[in-house]
Amino acid sequence: xxxxxxxxxxxxxxxxxxxxxxxxxxxxxxxxxxxxxxxxxxxxxxxxxxxxxxxxxxxxxxxxxxxxxxxxxxxxxxxxxxxxxxxxxxxxxxxxxxxxxxxxxxxxxxxxxxxxxxxxxxxxxxxxxxxxxxxxxxxxxxxxxxxxxxxxxxxxxxxxxxxxxxxxxxxxxxxxxxxxxxxxxxxxxxxxxxxxxxxxxxxxxxxxxxxxxxxxxxxxxxxxxxxxxxxxxxxxxxxxxxxxxxxxxxxxxxxxxxxxxxxxxxxxxxxxxxxxxxxxxxx
Ligand SMILES: C[S@@+](CC[C@H](N)C(=O)[O-])C[C@H]1O[C@@H](n2cnc3c(N)ncnc32)[C@H](O)[C@@H]1O
Numbered sequence: 001x002x003x004x005x006x007x008x009x010x011x012x013x014x015x016x017x018x019x020x021x022x023x024x025x026x027x028x029x030x031x032x033x034x035x036x037x038x039x040x041x042x043x044x045x046x047x048x049x050x051x052x053x054x055x056x057x058x059x060x061x062x063x064x065x066x067x068x069x070x071x072x073x074x075x076x077x078x079x080x081x082x083x084x085x086x087x088x089x090x091x092x093x094x095x096x097x098x099x100x101x102x103x104x105x106x107x108x109x110x111x112x113x114x115x116x117x118x119x120x121x122x123x124x125x126x127x128x129x130x131x132x133x134x135x136x137x138x139x140x141x142x143x144x145x146x147x148x149x150x151x152x153x154x155x156x157x158x159x160x161x162x163x164x165x166x167x168x169x170x171x172x173x174x175x176x177x178x179x180x181x182x183x184x185x186x187x188x189x190x191x192x193x194x195x196x197x198x199x200x201x202x203x204x205x206x207x208x209x210x211x212x213x214x215x216x217x218x219x220x221x222x223x224x225x226x227x228x229x230x231x232x233x234x235x236x237x238x239x240x241x242x243x244x245x246x247x248x249x250x251x252x253x254x255x256x257x258x259x260x261x262x263x264x265x266x267x268x269x270x271x272x273x274x275x276x277x278x279x280x281x282x283x
Pocket of ligand 1: 019020069181186207208209211213228229230231
């Protein structure tokens with residue numbers, strides 16, 4: 001029997017089933033400001049494909065039609081609101097399709113953000129493609145912006161020498177991984193971003209929580225989180241995922257079992273099969 005966490009009124013360590021633009025307004029009205037925003041908005045790249053014929057393994061990726069939420073989306077309102085809710089020196093990391101990079105950069109620039117760098121997620125298990133006509137679709141883009149009103153921002157280099165902007169992780173939205181959402185991001189990738197761009201104890205906002213990956217990554221890295229998710233179906237999935245994860249790590253702590261956060265999640269079969277299953281990739 002799963003016990004869900006009690007909802008506190010201050011939004012900390014919670015995800016709210018609400019449009020993130022209205023949600024950020026509520027946070028600002030309560031005087032809540034955040035240290036880092038990790039945003040994975042709809043890319044609006046859904047299209048028909050024949051990937052549903054791939055039945056070669058468990059949880060095979062079965063489509064590039066992600067759902068209604070990926071049909072139309074305007075990035076302006078949430079980016080403008082993100083500027084208001086971010087603390088001075090805070091970072092905004094935006095996942096998106098390469099084709100939309102210049103749009104995102106323009107909107108962020110007009111909102112007041114300073115562009116810093118691009119970060120590449122290289123998938124070690126990319127989707128197949130016609131290898132005689134195209135490159136394999138193994139790359140996804142993150143764009144890093146900073147709200148600078150003073151000349152200081154957080155950058156916790158993880159590498160021994162330089163920080164590489166290329167991060168290599170397997171996609172978790174298919175294959176051997178537990179799939180909660182058709183475009184879920186790898187927990188370890190988000191952990192790396194959080195560690196570089198925030199400090200322990202700080203507050204991370206994810207306006208588009210999807211399956212709650214950023215919340216799990218924040219828990220694993222000792223940060224607080226707040227998030228929003230518009231679709232009730234995914235909100236229910238992420239609530240269950242986070243609650244069960246918290247119960248497991250608390251159980252392990254009280255029983256003095258050494259923690260390997262990333263591996264304590266178990267397969268939750270009923271989560272699989274919501275919407276079409278696949279992942280973002282550049283077309
Ligand atoms: C690309 S997915 C995020 C996946 C997430 N990173 C994960 O690892 O599971 C984008 C999510 O944003 C949600 N969404 C779309 N518009 C929204 C809005 N205005 N406010 C909050 N959530 C929204 C969609 O329902 C979808 O689940």
